[in-house]
Amino acid sequence: MQRLPIQYIEPVFRPPSEGNSLIIQVTNGCSWNKCTFCDMYTSAPKKFRVRKDAEIIGDLLKVSRAYNGVKRVFLADGDAMVLPTHRLLTILTAIKDLLPSVERVSAYCLPQNLRKKSVADLKLLKDAGLGIVYVGAESGDDLVLQRVNKSETYASTADAVLKINEAGILSSMMILNGLGGKRYSAQHAQNTARLLNECQPDFAATLVVSFPLGMGRFQDGWEGEFEELSQRELFREIEMLIDNTQLTNTIFRSDHASNYLVLKGVLGEDKERLLGEVRTAIINPEKADLREDWQRGL
Numbered sequence: 001m002q003r004l005p006i007q008y009i010e011p012v013f014r015p016p017s018e019g020n021s022l023i024i025q026v027t028n029g030c031s032w033n034k035c036t037f038c039d040m041y042t043s044a045p046k047k048f049r050v051r052k053d054a055e056i057i058g059d060l061l062k063v064s065r066a067y068n069g070v071k072r073v074f075l076a077d078g079d080a081m082v083l084p085t086h087r088l089l090t091i092l093t094a095i096k097d098l099l100p101s102v103e104r105v106s107a108y109c110l111p112q113n114l115r116k117k118s119v120a121d122l123k124l125l126k127d128a129g130l131g132i133v134y135v136g137a138e139s140g141d142d143l144v145l146q147r148v149n150k151s152e153t154y155a156s157t158a159d160a161v162l163k164i165n166e167a168g169i170l171s172s173m174m175i176l177n178g179l180g181g182k183r184y185s186a187q188h189a190q191n192t193a194r195l196l197n198e199c200q201p202d203f204a205a206t207l208v209v210s211f212p213l214g215m216g217r218f219q220d221g222w223e224g225e226f227e228e229l230s231q232r233e234l235f236r237e238i239e240m241l242i243d244n245t246q247l248t249n250t251i252f253r254s255d256h257a258s259n260y261l262v263l264k265g266v267l268g269e270d271k272e273r274l275l276g277e278v279r280t281a282i283i284n285p286e287k288a289d290l291r292e293d294w295q296r297g298l
């Protein structure tokens with residue numbers, strides 16, 4: 001395989017659906033970086049920094065000399081939408097000029113990244129090539145969001161996603177299965193479904209909250225009282241979430257490597273089928289095609 005001509009500051013993350021995209025780091029790390037469940041950008045080389053235009057355009061130039069035919073670009077790291085609109089426009093314009101085959105640019109987006117961006121700003125970004133943004137909603141329950149120090153609320157997330165939708169950019173919401181633990185599982189599921197119903201995103205994906213580096217920082221937010229859900233309780237939470245959705249055309253996926261049960265469909269038309277698959281996993285797990293623990297990851 002040919003080596004990419006650009007150097008990344010590792011580790012680099014991207015959504016599963018961006019697996020074939022060219023990754024361009026426009027920042028290093030995450031501008032917030034304090035969610036207690038997230039260790040993605042807490043390692044030493046990931047101190048938050050916005051890269052200079054010259055560095056980003058330098059990367060694009062190197063790629064343009066080595067390849068043609070790049071179709072998709074993912075702007076990394078954790079929340080590229082933190083850049084002001086004028087800087088994002090410069091980057092998107094450079095992508096168009098240097099990599100004319102690119103059809104879609106995407107980025108992660110923390111809801112607060114859009115606080116100062118109007119729908120008109122987002123429309124400019126859409127016209128310049130921004131096609132989809134991935135929003136880490138995690139939960140629609142304000143108590144859960146506060147306990148995990150997300151710095152967002154039901155309202156701030158809904159506000160951001162509704163702006164994205166209005167601008168005509170595709171919206172994808174990430175939800176964390178198990179984030180409220182045993183005690184808040186039901187309200188986490190119900191309020192997350194309510195948030196999805198209000199936002200009507202183009203895509204919604206669930207991930208199982210996982211702690212490969214330990215739970216210390218996470219437990220602090222719960223005063224040590226967080227109890228992880230069993231596999232069956234995780235499925236019950238997903239059942240409650242899907243059951244409470246009233247979505248018209250949202251592509252729903254639980255195919256991220258953290259999930260035991262892979263679900264794929266369109267909500268609402270596939271609601272009953274998806275509920276059936278979750279219920280099989282609850283009642284007859286041996287009949288469901290579940291991932292083993294060793295097959296799972298973050």
Ligand SMILES: C[S@@+](CC[C@H](N)C(=O)[O-])C[C@H]1O[C@@H](n2cnc3c(N)ncnc32)[C@H](O)[C@@H]1O
Nearest residue numbers: 037038078108109110135136174207208209210
């Ligand atoms: C780079 S972040 C999301 C984008 C943006 N920073 C935000 O928070 O809106 C990617 C997603 O990975 C997921 N994630 C982070 N830590 C996780 C963990 N410990 N277990 C499972 N999923 C996790 C969360 O859903 C998070 O939104």
Ligand code: SF4
Nearest residue numbers: 030033034035038078
């Ligand atoms: S979930 Fe998103 S906002 Fe929170 S620390 Fe991780 S990357 Fe940053």
